[in-house]
Structures are given as C-alpha cells and as structure tokens.
Amino acid sequence: MPIITIHQPNYLPWPGFFHKWMLADVFVILDTVQYHKNEWQNRNRIKTAQGEQWLTVPVNYRFPQRIEEVTIASPLWAKKQIASIEQAYAKAPFFQQYWLDIKAIMQAEHANLVALNVALIQHLGNLLGCTAPLLLASDLPITDTDPTARLIKITQHFDGDVYLSGSEGEHYLDQAVFASHHITLKFQQVSPPVYPQLHGDFIPYLSVLDVLFNIGEGSHSIIRNMGDMRS
Template structure:
C-alpha cells in the first residue's frame, strides 16, 4: 500500500496531484505548523502579464497549526479571487466545464483555511478523475515530530511504501521507516508543457491553469510527466 503525506495546500501545482494519483491513500498533514508566505494559503494562476498570485488572507499567530488557522474575513478576497479567475480564464477552452462548480465554493463563507483547501482539493480530484481517498493527520492524534511522525502515520494506515516529495531528499530521515519495514521512494517529477493562454509557457502554476486549458486531457498530461522509480 502506497501512502503519501503533504500539507493541505491551496489549489496546488501539478506535482502535488501526480503524487496523490500514485498513492493508495493520501494524508493531509493539517496538524503541523502553519507557514506564513508558503503554499498553504497562496498559489499562482496565469494572466496577460504572466504569473499572478491568489492569496487567502489568514489571521496569523505563532504557534498555530494549519487545522486551526482561520481565514481573515475583513478583506473581500473571495470576490477578488473569483474575478481574477474569470478575467484570466473565461476565454480558455474549458472554463465553462469547471466554473459552475468552482463558483459556489467561492460564494460560501469559510472560517478555517484547511476546510477551504480540502474542499477545493476534493473538487479538483473529482475533475481530474483521481479516486485516491484523503484523510487528515489530525484524525490520528500522532504525538511525534518530523520523520518519526510521518513513519507512524504510514504504519497506522498499513503502508508498505511511503512516497515522499522530491524535497524530502533534504530533510527526510528514512530510519524510522526502515525500522517499520516501510520502503521510501522519492517522487521525481518533470513538469509537462501544455497549451496556455497569454504567450510563453509558465510552469509550476496552480492545477487550475492545466484544467482550464486542457480539460479532460489534464490527467493524461499530468501522468505523462511521471519519471522512472527512484527507490531507497
């Protein structure tokens, strides 16, 4: 059983969803520290001038885990996000496929960032046709830190392989996995090039950009970037 684990980021990039697609279970790491100015509350779409940020404002305090991070309702961020999406993608080939389902999510009032992000993730997985189940780490009440926490979560769900992100090379201690007979593999992902609006291709945007431009071909394009296995 392949398990992967990651923070519940906001409308993530393609590599996030490729990792979900390759997993039998995906655990959303919502019980760790919220990181300001990270991907948990912001991502990029593409407009006439290039990459453009969409940021969800939050009430930030330290320390604060992701599951407890509240959205700041004082700004009209939902309207601004939706207007930016419409303005930049209304002429994209598949805008009408997704806008009717995306708009109600933006019309809803959200209190917690994690709830908003998870709802968007579930909707996006449905669009892509990825059936991997999601669970939140906070359900398991694991009182460990760093790599040990990840290994315990894998053990609790019956994993025999942990699929780590490429960034894990720099911090992941595989010893807690080895002691539990859990193999570790690092994702190696080469970003695909696909048709976009507004000139030269820009990589590492939100999954929204791929969906709006490529529609039902999005999962095929996303999977086509999968590289050979790199087991540890």
C-alpha cells in the first residue's frame, strides 16, 4: 500500500516534518497553494542562551501569490541568521559535523523561497535517513484548486492507497470522500521528542537543527520514535 504524504515547504522544519517523511513512500512538497504570511514557510525557531529565537527569511510577497512565486527579498538575509546559529550552537556536540554543509546552502543564491527551503529540506532529510522520494507539486500535471480534490489527485498520481495527513487534518478532511476514491486516510500522531539541549530548560517544537546539533546520528531514532500514524 503506497503511502503518500503532502506538506508545504517549511523553512528549517521541526522534527515532526521529517517524521512524516519517514512514514511515507512518496513525499510531495505542496508549493502550488497560496502563501500565508507569519506561518512556517519563511521562518522557524532555534534555542539560544536567552531562550527561543526566530529565524526569518525576508520575502517579496503580494496577495494572492502561490508559495512557488515568492522570492527572497534581500541577498543579505543569511549573514545575520548564520551568526545567530553559530552563536547558539557552537558548543553543541555535533555542530561542527553538520554545520558547514548547511551553512553553504544558506549562503548560496536561490531563485525563490521554495528553492532555498527544498535544498535545506533535502539535505536535512538525507542526514536523517529519509529515503522516500521528495517531489514538488508544481512539477505534477495537477491543476485542481479544491483542497481535497488536489490531495486525492496527487495521491492517485502515484498510485497511492493511503494518504497520510498531519494530525490537524482530522478536523477538516472527510474520510468518506477519500474512501470513495479507494484511498485510506491516515493521520500522523506525534509528541515532540525530548532530548538533551544546551541553554537550560527544555524547549519543544524547535527547528530540527536543534536535534541534529545536539544528538547527531541518534536524531533519526529520536524522530522516528515520536509517534506513528492512525486511522
């Protein structure tokens, strides 16, 4: 039963993003929907000695642009973020092992926000042992604008028997509609992992960088054991 999952291209995503990828046979990046300000497409959080800190990529956006159309506003954005990450994690046990390659991706020129996010997601996924192919919705011959129809068409495109939704999907997805198309609807069920961190009391829901720099190769096991999927 091929499991298809779909997710918007978040910036330096939290561990649950990669857990969802680990459960799937195909992972589609949904870059064809409308961009929303102040969500996760252009920002995430790290932990510093002063507590949590937002990392935000400045973007050029006009309503109602799709995510794939949003460009990066300033070529200088990376310099400040790199300094913040280096200051926060320089003493983390596995920082030096992973940082230079991640830094190089941040410093490179990217055509748009999706290109940056996907480059980071693909690299981080490789480090974490995510093996399912990662594909862009914008590369697929699917033009449906109805949200449910779009999910079904993408799943059918890959001959999927199971569509894996995030946990919030149970509040708006109709299992009967998926069943009418011979697709079983499953939901990701996770709890944020707890692991040794720098800088005092534990803070959950940070970027996956926090796990990777603190735990190293053990990050795969910690993330995979966050939970599973349910009907």
